[in-house]
Amino acid sequence: MEQLALFDAAPRWTVSKLTRHLRQLMEADPELQGVWVQGEISNLSRPASGHIYFTLKDPGAALRCVMWKSEAARLRFAPQDGMAVEAHGSIGIYEVSGQYQLYTDSLLPMGEGALYQEFLRLKALLEAEGLFDPDRKRPIPASARRIGIVTSPTGAALRDILNTLRRRMPLAEVTLAPTPVQGEEAPATLVRALQSLNQVVAPEVILLARGGGSIEDLWAFNDERVVRAVSGSHAPVITGVGHETDITLVDFAADLRAPTPTAAAELATAITVLDLRQALIEMAQILEGSMRALFERQRTLLEGFQSSLRFYSPLRAVQTERQRVDELSRRGNAGQAHRLEMTRVRSVGLENRLAALSPLAVLQRGYAVVTKNKQVVVSRVQVQDGDALRVRVRDGEFDARVAGDG
């Protein structure tokens, strides 16, 4: 018999060689190097090494699986015995025990695998179209007053956002476009909410938000229509969908992605009410400082006028002339006296005109010359409570009294 001839030959294989051959066969098969397989977890163990070992079962068969620590660290859920899952990875052989197994690189709760595939397909498509290009991103205003919110009217996301806005920027005017955020109709209503918000209130920024949930719960935010509506929004959009680790396609299309709804509200209010208060205090200080400086400048100017006036005053000349008039009168020189008297009168007229001339420019601008007993008051130490003053303004004079010396 033909078969006997085979048995006659010496064994061609060692166990190691055969195992390696089988391993190479498996590794050369592209189908086995990227398999998605579904089953139920059993015999799960996670030793100190951090790697995860488990078996995937269905009623007819079992498959050994291992997931290395680096991949296991990216898991978004805690796998447990009895859980229905979808695993992705490559088939290989652990030669030491001759055991073939699935080297798992991705593990998802049942149903999510297909969604994930769809996610990747759509992401690649929209990315190729340029919807996620960084140069499409618009800047977020630092102090938007009209803020739009697209989320569920009953969710925790809305409460978180409103609390954050209330705390950081209560001057803002918020418009909510209420919409379901999950379920069949969610994508269409999310799109409508974004569009109406842009049309009706033209907000300066829009927050698109939803609280945490499973990948199915968040699925509307991976919908192609919603992603396109985000990239087509007139107002820049900040997304805050799910928790820190959840990434949806709207996050790529948004102008800014926040890890949570609260964080989205914070990013929309870079300048807070505290910043405004600080700026106001500073502005008030500058205002008072500039007025003080102005008074100081004007006072110096006025003091300059005062001394010039005194220096150029014809009063001294007039007094000298008066004395001469008296002397001449005494000497009975009436004619001479009369001539000098006329000069005096002219001088007094001149004096008045001069006096009116220089200070007029000052008085016209709102200054008053304050005198006490004919002495110009230039310092507060000259007056006391109750002192009678004479105040000269542009068009006349009036009496005044010091009502307090503080």
Next chain:
Amino acid sequence: MAKNEPKPIEALTYEEAFAELERIVAALESGEHPLEESMSLFERGQALTKRCAELLDKAELRVQALVGESLADFKEE
């Protein structure tokens, strides 16, 4: 100063009041205005400061909701 009458202080929004305050401070710092005018600028500046502070103190987030194409006050649950 602007030729048209300035808006009454109590009708100004925070942004308007603060922007006018900034203009007034710049005008006063330039020192180009006669004293009388500077005084009234200063007084308006103080009134604007007070208005801004009040608006900050009293500010309450206004929340509306879109109902179709129109707006309605929104009450949180």
